[in-house]
Amino acid sequence: MEFAQIEAAAARLQGVAHRTPVLTSRTLDALAGCAVFLKCENLQRTGAFKIRGAYNALASLSDAQQRAGVITYSSGNHGQAVALAGKLLAIRALIVMPTTAPKVKVAAVKGYGGEVVTYDPARQEREEVAAQLQAERGLALVPPFNHPAVMAGQGTAALELVQDVPELDAVLAPCGGGGLLSGTAVATRHLRPGARVIGVEPEGAAKANLSVQAGRIVRVEHPQTKADGLMPKALGDLTFAVIREQVERMVTVNEEEIRSTLEFLWSRCKLVVEPSGAVGLAAVFHRKVAGLAGGRVGVILSGGNADIGAVADWFRAERA
Amino acid sequence: MEFAQIEAAAARLQGVAHRTPVLTSRTLDALAGCAVFLKCENLQRTGAFKIRGAYNALASLSDAQQRAGVITYSSGNHGQAVALAGKLLAIRALIVMPTTAPKVKVAAVKGYGGEVVTYDPARQEREEVAAQLQAERGLALVPPFNHPAVMAGQGTAALELVQDVPELDAVLAPCGGGGLLSGTAVATRHLRPGARVIGVEPEGAAKANLSVQAGRIVRVEHPQTKADGLMPKALGDLTFAVIREQVERMVTVNEEEIRSTLEFLWSRCKLVVEPSGAVGLAAVFHRKVAGLAGGRVGVILSGGNADIGAVADWFRAERA
Numbered sequence: 001m002e003f004a005q006i007e008a009a010a011a012r013l014q015g016v017a018h019r020t021p022v023l024t025s026r027t028l029d030a031l032a033g034c035a036v037f038l039k040c041e042n043l044q045r046t047g048a049f050k051i052r053g054a055y056n057a058l059a060s061l062s063d064a065q066q067r068a069g070v071i072t073y074s075s076g077n078h079g080q081a082v083a084l085a086g087k088l089l090a091i092r093a094l095i096v097m098p099t100t101a102p103k104v105k106v107a108a109v110k111g112y113g114g115e116v117v118t119y120d121p122a123r124q125e126r127e128e129v130a131a132q133l134q135a136e137r138g139l140a141l142v143p144p145f146n147h148p149a150v151m152a153g154q155g156t157a158a159l160e161l162v163q164d165v166p167e168l169d170a171v172l173a174p175c176g177g178g179g180l181l182s183g184t185a186v187a188t189r190h191l192r193p194g195a196r197v198i199g200v201e202p203e204g205a206a207k208a209n210l211s212v213q214a215g216r217i218v219r220v221e222h223p224q225t226k227a228d229g230l231m232p233k234a235l236g237d238l239t240f241a242v243i244r245e246q247v248e249r250m251v252t253v254n255e256e257e258i259r260s261t262l263e264f265l266w267s268r269c270k271l272v273v274e275p276s277g278a279v280g281l282a283a284v285f286h287r288k289v290a291g292l293a294g295g296r297v298g299v300i301l302s303g304g305n306a307d308i309g310a311v312a313d314w315f316r317a318e319r320a
Numbered sequence: 321m322e323f324a325q326i327e328a329a330a331a332r333l334q335g336v337a338h339r340t341p342v343l344t345s346r347t348l349d350a351l352a353g354c355a356v357f358l359k360c361e362n363l364q365r366t367g368a369f370k371i372r373g374a375y376n377a378l379a380s381l382s383d384a385q386q387r388a389g390v391i392t393y394s395s396g397n398h399g400q401a402v403a404l405a406g407k408l409l410a411i412r413a414l415i416v417m418p419t420t421a422p423k424v425k426v427a428a429v430k431g432y433g434g435e436v437v438t439y440d441p442a443r444q445e446r447e448e449v450a451a452q453l454q455a456e457r458g459l460a461l462v463p464p465f466n467h468p469a470v471m472a473g474q475g476t477a478a479l480e481l482v483q484d485v486p487e488l489d490a491v492l493a494p495c496g497g498g499g500l501l502s503g504t505a506v507a508t509r510h511l512r513p514g515a516r517v518i519g520v521e522p523e524g525a526a527k528a529n530l531s532v533q534a535g536r537i538v539r540v541e542h543p544q545t546k547a548d549g550l551m552p553k554a555l556g557d558l559t560f561a562v563i564r565e566q567v568e569r570m571v572t573v574n575e576e577e578i579r580s581t582l583e584f585l586w587s588r589c590k591l592v593v594e595p596s597g598a599v600g601l602a603a604v605f606h607r608k609v610a611g612l613a614g615g616r617v618g619v620i621l622s623g624g625n626a627d628i629g630a631v632a633d634w635f636r637a638e639r640a
Contacts, residue, residue, distance in 0.1 A: 021341045021343070023341070023363065026365070042590045043343065043589075043590055045346070047588075047590060266592055266628055267592075267628060268367075269363075270362045270363055270367060270591060270592040270593070270624035271590060271591070271592065272586055272587075272590040272591065272592060273590070304590035308586055308587060308632050308635060309632045309635065309636050311632075312628050312629045312631075312632030312633075313632075315628060315629065316629050
């Protein structure tokens, strides 16, 4: 994926995705020991950066593909994003979700105009269900991360960040399947070649850390973390290739580091961020990367679709 | 209080208070039936608009007064704001707080550099404690709302809102003691004379509604609401005079209307707002003001210093 694709995505997203604000806090800077710039994708439409990649992918389809419709599998933010993108572009969107998905997530997808197809996760694999429907109905598959148009769309968040904040020394982004991180790397390194790009994962879902170390895609079969947006078992071949070449380093944060950072974001910055969205800032707070002190550091807060009660309980449990 | 005082306050606050972002949401607009512009004072320093008035008041003191120091009584956002303003201006700031104040609020004031003086609320009145210390030590009193420099400072939020969002038809603000609302009215009506200014109170703390109806200051001896920032028992003479003349109307919202609006702000807009800060939007959502439909409506979200666990419990209790 090339920078020109990110630029083209940015043009398509004009008037569709929010140009989300970049917020700062003196308290945060004092605690972090550097000037931190929070790119608030939790304030994005659908509550996460995912609309960028989903819309870009759907808008990039041929007329014939758009008429046929699209399919994806995701019970999370990508599913909602594909549903909304379909509605905005008048493209039929099928979202494959497990029968066990929370009602609120099913309702969110339907609220954005998506058609939900359920499967029994005890008996079926979501990829197989999607592949069968895709073949039967001639639908285009829009996977959650391993797709050039999806990766390019996600890169528009960092594009805006680097445009809006001059002279950044580093940009940190969470890594799930690597769509956001690979887009962030290509955008940042094109616009500001001297800036460092750092990817962050939970310790219990460190597939990209392990893959970069091993020099090949390593699977984590049983990821364990509250950061439920970062639980893909493996990077894709496309995202891995970009991360390996263009991300300076991968780091991990543990669950307590995520929790305390999330509590800071909610209680001091007044931002509802989901656990997955806080790992970039957690790495800054907990000094996981040498050389950031005194610098100008961009951090992508990737999403805000948290279960408020569950997060509040998490805060209380750790204080007790 | 005149518009020129608000302009002067805005100049003093440059580089001190954040020019807070104005956020929008298509989902919100669809539900409200008008274009809503959220002035996010929950993202202000100290988590509320109060730093505007406090800093302006302290910066307006004479050199001799600044050397002597200031005193205020507030266990809430104003106390924190005076503490921070004192720190920024190198003015000694005493904050009178009850012995029963939550430790977290005492810690917040001390964290901002304030000196805390406690009193026993069962035996003493906070105004008397403050007056005695003020006299003994020659301190300047910075009351929470009934003071021209405080009111002018609070008016800078609406000043920015009206400057940043062209052609507003109306501006809504919460009303506690009336400092924010009176400043909002003077700023809005000067810059955009055709715009309506509407004040909002909880039903259980409707002193301004009652006062405007009666044509005199009416006290509410036992205010009852979760919006704990809006619980002063009465307006001041200065705030009442401005509200009577320049606020088109006062409306009330009930606790369930506050709760559902707050839940929308947290879960959909991803903004941590305190109950007091949501009453303006609650009035829009629940159609308390005729004639807003289809218009451009500014709403001040006045603060975000919420107890996260308590708010999460409130959301759950109502769903159960």
